[in-house]
Amino acid sequence: MGARVVDGTGSSARASVTIVLRNGLITAVGESDPPADCHVIDLAGMTLLPGLIDAHAHVTSLGDVPDELRAYGLVQAMSDLLEAGITTVRDLGAYGDSVWRLRDAALLGLCRAPRLVLCGQVISATCAGAKAFPGMYREANGVAEIRWAVREQASAGADVIKVMSTGALTVAGEDIGPPQLRREEMVALVEEAHRLGLPVASHAEGADGIRLSVEAGADTIEHGEEGHLVPDALAAMAERGTILVPTLSVFDHVAQSDAYPGWMRDRARRLGESARLTIQAARKEGVAIAMGADAPPQGANAQELVRLTDAGLTGLEALSAATGISARACGVDGLVGTVEPGKKADLIVVDGDPLSDLAILSAPRRLWLVLQDGVATAGYGAAHVP
């Protein structure tokens, strides 16, 4: 009780709120006193929010962790995410089958992990990216093979289908201009995914790929940095509820790292500026924007929120991006993403007010508590929870 609450719906913060949790669920949110049978935690001076949701991550991209130790690296990455208040993560491209094994292990209680929303492998045309990231892509050409590839990911356990509609800035020899898939292939992919009840996340950097993805019915546009060049596509996104995941962090990560060649760093810098123009144009058009960092290290994800506000979002809009809207992007908005009765108690408590300083969300020792299904999984205040 006594918490400042930012509920993730886009409503402004409310002061001195009591949230009642039972059996892992939020059962009441309001001003009244807590029921007599409850263990009460005083949250004066703190802010309670939905657990943060990263809608674009690659959790099996572990840098230079040796192959034989990758399982341990993955467990550490999961722990880092939880310690950073990320209670749901959508992985949009994993190596081999490691991500399915991770989910199995988490379900068995062998490791702690955020709620995992998985695509498995990325479906793409034959392309240079598949060689640059061996094991992460499922190349498919022609309508029949595209449908086959969608069914493969679905049968492996995918929650979402990820497709490369354009080349990637981090791949030598790839151009973000011409779409990699033909219109009939994109349409077939979206149709097959939707028929199976799965949303589609489309990697679309260049203007033509963004327009094609939107017209084919993709549910989220990943990166989308040339969106400001196709206002008709942004208008269609606003109308249909297609969500933009701008991933500003990945442009800065590549631009600032010596590990990448000069030409790639220049390209990242240029496209990062373009992505910021798209955020302004998308916001003006009423396009929903979600948080996705798409960059290492796991645990620094919420730095994306500082970048989103530098690019023109208000603090409240950035927090909605990381909660309610990211939940929608991940297809888990019926479960989490807002502080409302009936939702699962995936919540975080921060020491201070993130609306006046979003950087505290990724600062050490400011995250007081992380709850998953009502159970304390991280934060130095965890000892206060029974």
Ligand SMILES: [Zn+2]
């Ligand atoms: Zn990505």
